[in-house]
Amino acid sequence: MGKAIECIYENNVLKPVGKVPFREGERIRITVExxxxxxxxxxxxxxxSARISSLKDESWTSS
Structure with a gap:
């Protein structure tokens, strides 16, 4: 069963934002997104498709 855990990457290490449900030394597999x-x-x-094309051609400006 998978579990998504939000992490922050700092100093070459992934650090979980909150508590994680793993024991010290437990082997896990991670997928990074x-x-x-x-x-x-x-x-x-x-x-x-016509609406998408019209949006592609529209010029965007900021005020």
């Missing part, structure tokens, strides 16, 4: 700096958005419905 880089966390996005934001949460992905959830769309209510799938956009059409």
């Amino acid at each position: 880089k966390k996005l700096p934001f949460d992905p958005i959830q769309l209510k419905k799938k956009p059409s």
Whole structure:
């Protein structure tokens, strides 16, 4: 059974943010995923190809 544990990478070491359910010296296998700096958005419905194309062509400016 897998368990996700959030860690911070500091000084060449992965450090868990909270307590971990392992015994000292216990061997475990980890899979690393880089966390996005934001949460992905959830769309209510799938956009059409035409809508995606129009967004690609739209020019974005900041005020």
